[in-house]
Amino acid sequence: MAYNNDYEIEISDDSEATTATTTDVESSSFRDKPAILISKKKNQLIQVKKMLECRANKYFAHCSICKSNFSISNGGVYLINRHIEFANHKRFAEIQAKKNSRSICDFIPPSSALTKLTAAELSLVYHGVRHGYSYISQSCTVDLLKKIFNESEIGQNISCGKTKARELSVNVLAPFFTSKIIQQIAQSSFYSLSFDGSNKGTIKMFPL
Incomplete structure (x- = not known):
């Protein structure tokens, strides 16, 4: 042949x-x-x-x-x-x-249950930090969500007490947003910084 x-x-x-x-x-x-x-x-x-x-x-x-x-x-x-x-x-x-x-x-792997649960916890912490909620109130909110969404897999498995909420805020969200701000500043010729304070009882709190 x-x-x-x-x-x-x-x-x-x-x-x-x-x-x-x-x-x-x-x-x-x-x-x-x-x-x-x-x-x-x-x-x-x-x-x-x-x-x-x-x-x-x-x-x-x-x-x-x-x-x-x-x-x-x-x-x-x-x-x-x-x-x-x-x-x-x-x-x-x-x-x-x-x-x-x-x-x-077909080339995008589906989100696992753990990934969805992590996203829910981070979203909850971000919402609390943005509106100035305390980590103690965060723990109370999680207990309420477990009762409201008792048929949801994420609602039943979510765990975000005050200790975990602080760790996610300080060691995950803060470094992420800090790096984003630094990247935006590096790309700009001129910029100005401003921040707002929040009230905690009779004390005025400002971010550092």
Whole structure:
């Protein structure tokens, strides 16, 4: 068996001479075709590459799309092109194309239950810090949420008492927002800083 340079399909050395003759004629006509027909030929060559030698019979070709064998002893490439136009082959080609095409969502791993729970706890702490709630009130809010959302998996597993709320605020949220502010300042030529205070009883509190 040998590879034909024009169509990249295996041709038996002892197959009928008409096959090689047909290939030579079509190769010559392929070079003489206008550009639009050459483009069509290239598309056909892509389909021809999907045809493999049938191990059971050297005069047959095996289609990797529809998993069938068909004779190419008297027609060569013509019979391959005719097979490509069959309705059954087109149907299997469409099915394979749908399997090969994947949505961008398939490449994004789904959020695990732990990730969702972590996001809920961080959101709760961020909300409390932004509005000046104490860490003690944060613990009370969590107990209330467990009762309100008793059928929710996140509502039942959320745990964010005063100690954990402080750790998330100081060691997670604060470094994150600090780095964001530094990046924005580095990109600006001029800037000004302002901050607001909050009341805690009779004491006025300012961030440092």
